[in-house]
Amino acid sequence: MNKMSYNSVKFDAFIIPLLIITIIFTALAYYGITNTRDYFYQSKIARSNQITNSYAYAFHKSADAETIIDNLITERLKIASDIIIRAKELNTDADLENLANLLQIDFIYHYNKEGEIINSSTVNHSENFTVKNNQSINFLKSNNKKKIGEFVKNKFNDDYYKYAYLKLADDSLIEIGIKTEKIHKFLVSFSPNNLLAEIKKIESIDKIYYLNASYQIIASTDTSILGNKIDNNEIINQLAQKNQYSRIIEIGQKRFYEVINPIKDFDHTFINENYQHQHQNSGYLALRYPLAENDALIKQITFYGVIFLVFLYLVFAYIFYLFYHKNKNLLQLVYYNQKTKLPNRKFFEEFLTDKLSDSSQEKNILMVDFNNFKTITLNFGYKYADDLVKKLTLELVKLNKEATVYHFSSKQFIFYIENYDFNEILHLSKKIKEFSKNVFEKCQVEEILQPQIAVVKIDKSEDNVEEVLKKANLTLEKAREKKVDFLFYDDYIAGEITRESILKRELRLAIDNENIDAIHLKYQPIFSLKKKKIIAFEALARMKSKFYGEVSPVEFINIAEKNQLIFPLTNLILKKAFYFSNLITKANSTEIRVSVNISGIDLMQDNFIEMINNNLVLTGASPQNIKLEITESVLLNNFNLLNNKLEKLRKNKIKIALDDFGTGYSSFYHLDELSLDLIKIDRYFLNKISKSQQDNMVIASIIEMIHRLGLEVVAEGVETKAQLDYLLSNNCDLIQGYYISRPVNKEEALALLKKDWSGLY
Secondary structure, three states: OOOOOOOOOOOHHHHHHHHHHHHHHHHHHHHHHHHHHHHHHHHHHHHHHHHHHHHHHHHHHHHHHHHHHHHHHHHHHHHHHHHHHOOOOOOOOOHHHHHHHHOOEEEOOOOOOOEEOOOOOOHHHOOOOEOOOOHHHHHHHHOOOOEEEOOOOOOOOOOEEEEEEEOOOOOEEEEEEOOOOOHHHHHHHHHHHHHHHHHHHHHHHOOOEEEEOOOOOEEEEOHHHOOOOOHHHHHHHHEEEOOOOEEEEOOEEEEEEEEEEOOOOEEEEEEEEOOOOEEEEOOEEEEEEEEEEHHHHHHHHHHHHHHHHHHHHHHHHHHHHHHHHHHHHHHHHEEEEEOOOEEEEEEEEHHHHHHHHOOOEEEEEEEEEOOOHHHHHHHHHHHHHHHHHHHHHHHHHOOOOOOOEEEEOEEEEEEEEEEOOOHHHHHHHHHHHHHHHHHHHHOOOOOOOOOEEEEEEEEEOOOOOOHHHHHHHHHHHHHHHHHEEEEEHHHHHHHHHHHHHHHHHHHHHHOOOOOOOOOEEEEEEEEEOOOOOEEEEEEEEEEEEOOOOOOOOOOOOHHHHHHHOOOHHHHHHHHHHHHHHHHHHHHOOOOOOOOOOOOHHHHOOOOOOHHHHHHHHHEEEEHEEEEEEEEEEHHHOOHHHHHHHHHHHEEEOOOEEEEEEEOOOOOOOOOOOOOOOEEEEOHHOOOOOOOOOHHHEEEEEEEEHHOOOOOEHHHHHHHHOHHHHHHHHOOEEEOOOOOOOEEOHHHHHHHHHHOOOOOOO
């Protein structure tokens, strides 16, 4: 058993197939990707060399154009700087604006020595701008008085400017800027980086970069590597000898073919797009050609593979979600009581099964039973009873934090607790009774409901939950018999369980094999006071155990009912009784009825009437010689259904008797509606004969009322001459008891039919 089946969901059935599918798909994808990549690699190697050699010449011409343009702008800024130094009016925004217009420059900013803007030719200095340009900051911190800066972006917009910086006598800073956006675009178009970008654009090369003589990257389509140096000795040795170097590079999942070519006789100063002057004597052009198509295909394979796996996982996740929530709800339905939300019997049985495998702890259960709970439902209704159970549950779960409470059945709770001694368990039992009493007093049902507690200390060798529960239930039964609040399971009760187990096995064996005489019948005559003869026998089941000898009918019938053996047992008794009826018919010409007691469980079976008819056919007995006896308590539930069955039996000429009249609940309430032929007065009333005039009048009234209903009266338990005389004087029809005869076997019963009864009274 899964140890957590009562509070968790098992997912192995989903995870293992998902892992297998993932592994297979990954292996196939890897094989396809590897072969595709290698094929494309071979086709791209030759093209890489051609591109390297074809475009190397372009770098020789780009530096010249950059140098000329940079010199022209620098000269213009120098002239403007000289004029501004000589200017006297620099105190207002208007002064700076007029000066900028005169010099035909784009802006002039005036900062104090802290780098905060004082006035400007183009912006409102109330916005409290500060120096943000790195060139400006560096110059402000330096001891220089004048400097021509590089091409950079303006701090207030994204336009490119070339700056000049001047320090005045008060250490304030003048920043002059000429907008070079168009010039910038023109220069960039001829810069090494731009030329490299054009190559990349045409050929879809991944990366191109230019190395100076020190093997430092000074131009690249990837700006993140600018300034990096080649430190691979193998590459450096090859380039130092003016040899071409090529290699295969893997970066992540991508593969590249890289070629580094020397560019000889190159002596130029050029400006890159960041406008930092470089002077090189020679250099190296590196082209890194990606296996683009290969990667695209690989990406496509990977993409669709990932989509497939994601879809697969989503499907599994959705199924898992549905499965989890459905099973979670099912777990709640299966393992928890829906009214009290406490774990139920099934939960407890699985939980205890797990616990029994651990012999290190002393385990105890307290089974708490509330008798007469059905009476609460009948008197107050289902809602009241449900509310009462909920209130009771709230109190019980607060009793002991170390105990686990289970709602075992509608009126039973179980406490499971470990490592408690006798006194602690006794104290807990008293608390259960006390808390329950408080609830019942508030609900005004304390006189109806009283808890009874069975305590079972589980033996460390015990491994059967059913045996533990059987011990608890039998202990509860003994507590009811002894009318005590709580009872501990002991050796005596253990003996009762052993006895019950053996008797159950013998009962089952007797039912399965009719030749075994463990179940046999005794027959007690029913005597007609008017006819002065025996007119019927009541068939009384008896059991003789191989181990225990004679067993009380109350005991073995109770065992049969608890173990679903009562219906097959009744079938066996009917069969034996019907055979006896047929035997009497053949031995005696008069009609002698055989009476058989029927339980409520038997009568409720759908095939009960079918069972009666089958046995009549099997034994050859006549239905008019058969009588069935039922008790009043049988009719408390499903009155109409059972009464309809009795009518069908009577139509088939089978007599119906109501047994033990006066001890049940219905009394005369349903007698006029019941489909009956006779009523048997319980021996309780006969024992009161002659004790008082009032008791005698009660019995006489009962006999008279039954006669008025058109029914015959049978008095049970007649044992004395006085009882017989009283019944004769009050017109009782039939009697049964030891005064006539004890129950006898079938041979003795046949002999009683031949006896002369004329001298009886």
